[in-house]
Amino acid sequence: MKEIVILGAGYAGLRALHVLQKSGADIHITLIDRNSYHYESTSLHEVAAGTQKDEKICYDIKDVVDTKKTTFIQGNVEKIDSDKKEVYVDQQTLPYDYLIVALGFQSESFGIPGVKENSLEMVDVKTADQVHKHIIEQMKQYKETKNEEYLRIVVCGAGFTGIELVGALVEGSKAFADIAGVKPEDIQIYCVEAVDKILPMFSDKLGQYCLKYLDKWDVKLLTGKPIKKVEPGAVVYQNSKDNENDLVALNAKTIIWTTGVSGSHVIGDSGFEERRGRVMVKPNLTDPKHDDVYLLGDVSAVMDPSSNRPYPTTAQIALKMGSYAGKDILNQMKGKPSEPFSFKSLGSVASIGNTHAFGVVGKTEVTAYPASFIKKAIMDRSLFETGGIKEVMSKGRFDLYH
Ligand code: NAD
Missing domain, CATH: 3.50.50.60 (FAD/NAD(P)-binding domain)
Structure with missing residues (x-):
């Protein structure tokens, strides 16, 4: 049986968990997060402004953990030793066969005083x-x-x-x-x-x-x-x-x-080759020096061939990376070669308040109510992809259908 450790229960971590749990492969998964809940980081601004209650953007991680396959540990990841294949979490040392690092972002001050x-x-x-x-x-x-x-x-x-x-x-x-x-x-x-x-x-x-x-x-x-x-x-x-x-x-x-973000400090603390907490990963999202370490979401940099710059870090790409990494680990276990990760953005929409938004969906520019509708549908979809129908029913943005 292979031991797979997932660090972080954000979009990428939970999406990978979902793919691995339903695979039927001979694996045990350990999921680690500092909180007992998952939260929709795309909605933090609403909590800050008081236009959304914090419980509305969170759900219990245990809701999505299949205890026959996965052990959830609430703890602080301190460091990764990717040569020894170990993770240090509070006082515990956890060995792994495959590691998924999806520890998210932190605020970037760019060294500006104060x-x-x-x-x-x-x-x-x-x-x-x-x-x-x-x-x-x-x-x-x-x-x-x-x-x-x-x-x-x-x-x-x-x-x-x-x-x-x-x-x-x-x-x-x-x-x-x-x-x-x-x-x-x-x-x-x-x-x-x-x-x-x-x-x-x-x-x-x-x-x-x-x-x-x-x-x-x-x-x-x-x-x-x-x-x-x-x-x-x-x-x-x-x-x-x-x-x-x-x-x-x-x-x-x-x-x-809110002048920008960098990947988790654990990346630098663990000696990965990084820039602002992001590692330039291989085409199958693994660390250039370690085939068994996947870096996803905000700690990962993947080149966009069309712009020749790394893709921006969004919930959308984090979810895709999570699905991909789950499947790629299953492929590695079967000795199958990796298909390179590919990403086609569905577009991006920014909300300005609950009923105004603007952005691009596919190649089409959208504004006003249609954009706001799409933004809420995107949020419901990401809830579905990490939490399933139960979380959508209790936390979804159904005001869009009124
Ligand atoms: P960002 O880097 O996209 O924007 C930061 C802004 O702060 C920039 O406009 C920059 O010029 C400005 N800035 C930097 N230093 C400054 C200074 N000293 N003084 C004044 N201004 C300064 O960061 P973000 O908005 O936190 O977004 C982070 C990532 O998350 C991005 O990739 C973004 O696309 C993504 N995101 C997406 C959505 C969405 O899709 N709706 C929502 C939020 C964030």
Whole structure:
């Protein structure tokens, strides 16, 4: 019997688990995650803004574990020794025949001073929930002090995450305003972005759609303003391109850092050849030096032949990688050669609030309600692919059918 260890119960890890559990192969699986639950990382911005309850984006990992084939251990993965074929989890050493590393992402500060100390990150359910609680507390403080900085929320970075968060915050602003005793339009939402053009992967038309709503909602989007440091209660950005000394401090009591992510620190700690926690994997998603170690999702870099750059890390590609790795391990066990991993993106859709979204599906650009509908259908599908029909029935986005 072969021992397969899966690190991480995110999209990739749970998808691989599903394929392996139903295979009927002579295997035992050990699944390890620091939490007892899986969460939809694509919905963290909604928890942070309070527009979605945390329990709605989580389900119990035990729900998808077949105990005849799989042992689930809740613990912290510290290190991998891929020469000894061992994983260190808290005080335990776990040997493996095949390893799937799907440990997800962490926030990337790019070494900018003060980020860790003075801004909030939004990388898992706990931190998203902390963001929400923090905002509520600032609204209460406003009621006491009437200091406008308590009403000001600054989102750092206007990538997919930043823009989706801004949209959700706009939607949450009515609830915030009620607590502060002000009008929703008094809640000031800023987004500070280093480059001039946001979401460059989309056409100008889609970019304009997004900008139109941000403008309508009075979001203060500052582009071409790289953040140079974060101080207690202030984001400091460079105001003019050619003058490094032209720094402006934007005071705010809520500062949320969403300028990008890197793969789990366990990758670097374990001596893999990596860049920002991502390993350039072989065509069958294994480590170049270890055929028995698969790296999936945010810890993996796979070249997109059409752009000659690694594919962006999305839930969609993580799910595909999980399916692929499960099947490839079964092939390896049978002595069959690997087919190279291939990926064709179905497109990407960004939500701005619950009812607005924009993106590309296949080759078609979508906006407004159809895009929002597709976005929710994508979420239901990923719930189905990791959790099955039970999780879709209890956590699915059925408001799209109304
Ligand atoms: P990102 O790297 O896509 O965007 C980060 C943004 O922050 C960029 O626009 C960058 O210019 C800006 N930035 C970086 N440093 C800065 C600085 N010092 N000052 C100001 N701005 C700065 O990161 P993300 O948005 O966290 O997304 C991570 C990955 O997850 C991406 O691959 C993304 O495509 C994916 N994602 C997809 C979806 C979706 O499909 N709906 C949603 C969220 C995230």
